[in-house]
Amino acid sequence: MRVSALVLMSGLALAFAQTAVTEDIDNITAAYSEDGRYFTEDDVPTYNIQEDGTIDWLTYSGFRRYHSECHVCHGPEGEGSTYAPALKNSAIDMDYYDFVDVVTNGRKVVRGGGGDSVMPAFGENANVMCYLDDIYVYLKARGTEAVPRGRPRAKEAKSDVIRADENACLG
Ligand code: HEC
Numbered sequence: 154m155r156v157s158a159l160v161l162m163s164g165l166a167l168a169f170a171q172t173a174v175t176e177d178i179d180n181i182t183a184a185y186s187e188d189g190r191y192f193t194e195d196d197v198p199t200y201n202i203q204e205d206g207t208i209d210w211l212t213y214s215g216f217r218r219y220h221s222e223c224h225v226c227h228g229p230e231g232e233g234s235t236y237a238p239a240l241k242n243s244a245i246d247m248d249y250y251d252f253v254d255v256v257t258n259g260r261k262v263v264r265g266g267g268g269d270s271v272m273p274a275f276g277e278n279a280n281v282m283c284y285l286d287d288i289y290v291y292l293k294a295r296g297t298e299a300v301p302r303g304r305p306r307a308k309e310a311k312s313d314v315i316r317a318d319e320n321a322c323l324g
Pocket residue numbers: 219222223224225226227236237238240243247252255256260261262270271272273275281288
């Protein structure tokens with residue numbers, strides 16, 4: 154009885170502590186890095202810009218991948234077009250997992266009169282799926298303007314782990 158009450162109380166204290174923490178964190182600030190990738194406190198991928206302007210590898214890679222796979226519809230540098238939303242805002246406003254879901258499975262909004270709004274599903278496209286986090290962190294960096302428009306200049310080297318994961322993903 155004593156023990157279970159204690160367990161219950163510590164469980165409540167933990168739940169309370171987690172709620173308090175969640176209110177303080179955002180989905181932008183890098184809290185830690187692992188083999189050249191950066192993550193928020195919530196383990197969501199994010200970008201990292203050093204004081205001299207050097208950007209992390211994923212953000213640089215995302216710049217290239219975005220412009221080969223997404224910009225025809227979403228406009229250059231995530232700015233949006235008359236046809237599709239500005240992803241530099243979506244990457245900040247949307248939950249990471251929702252973002253991944255829309256890109257993987259697509260989305261169709263029926264407007265009628267031939268004006269349906271269709272986001273294609275990219276789940277089978279390795280050139281997108283193997284670089285989804287790259288594209289996502291690049292767009293977040295655009296959304297906060299941490300990375301200005303134009304081709305990024307100084308970048309971190311690609312880590313061995315990122316290279317190995319990429320090769321495994323592309324198969
Ligand atoms: C053929 C055009 C087309 C291409 C290519 C395309 N998209 Fe889209 N995407 C759309 C349209 C149109 C929508 C809006 C769908 C709707 O009305 O809900 C959309 C919506 C999205 C959304 C939801 C945005 C929000 O704020 O709700 C995300 C995320 C997204 N696209 C990511 C991507 C990524 C990443 C790529 C490149 C890998 C990509 N899209 C390529 C047309 C496209």
